[in-house]
Amino acid sequence: MCKLAAEFPSRVVPALGLHPWYLQNCSKDWRKNLQELLEQNPKALIGECGLDRLKDVPPNLQKExxxxxxxxxxxxxxxxxxxxxxxxxWLEGFWTSLKEVRFVLHSFSGSVELLERALSFGAYISFCPQTRARKNFKELAQAVPLQKLLLESDGPYQGNPADISALAKDVAECKNMELKELAAEVYKNSREFIDVR
Ligand SMILES: [Zn+2]
Known part of the structure; x- marks a missing residue:
């Protein structure tokens, strides 16, 4: 990913971190390795990282x-x-420290209640093509303030980049706004989000 970012600096921003599915075999030097990579890649984001209760990875290890x-x-x-x-x-134990960083809950798959809780700590919320299949999709789309909304493919797991336009169209419909206006706002949010301070 860092190689691609070096080759296409205006199109690829890498994100570096340990995904919660793959923690059990991680090197004991992972922290030092990640720090080195972050130093070598000053525009890299951190992630994906987080918590997943559907995976058989010890909760304490995930949280740590x-x-x-x-x-x-x-x-x-x-x-x-x-x-x-x-x-x-599990997130309850992390909100106060999350509040101090810029973060997104990606491929959001929770309740409106969780969404509002996350927003109160400054979260951005990202939907992927699969979000549309959720029963509460319309409520979620309506509950996210425009300036906190991001859209993603989460490819190759949950869609591909070509699906994002249909997703944007559906979100715009739920929010009762023009697709063009929504797309411009999401683009602006995305630029702001990845902009390393
Ligand atoms: Zn994920």
Missing amino acids: IFAEHIYLAKEYKRPMLVHAVKAQN
Whole structure:
């Protein structure tokens, strides 16, 4: 990913971190390695990192490594991509430290209640093509303030870049606004989000 970013600096921004699905075999030097990579890639974001209760990865290990990522995001002043699945209760222990970094709950898959809680700590909220299949999609789309909304493919897991235009169209419809206006706002938010301070 860093190679691609070096080759296409205006199109690719890398994100570096340990995904909660793959923690058990991580090197014991992971923190030092990640710090080195962050130093070599001053525009890189941190992530995906986070919490996933559907995966058989020890909760304490997930929480410990997530906390380290938040710490690094603070230290290096990098935005953070957070993966959170069925983790509403676990997140409770992290909101106050998350509040100090710029973060997004990516491929949001929770309740409106979680969405509002996350927003109150400054979260950006990102929808992916699969979000449209959720029962509460319309409520979620209406509950996100325009200036906190991001859209993603989450490819190759949950869609591909070509699906984003249909997603944007549906979100615009739920919000009762013009697609063009929504697209411009999401683009602006995306630029702001990845802009390393
Ligand atoms: Zn994810």
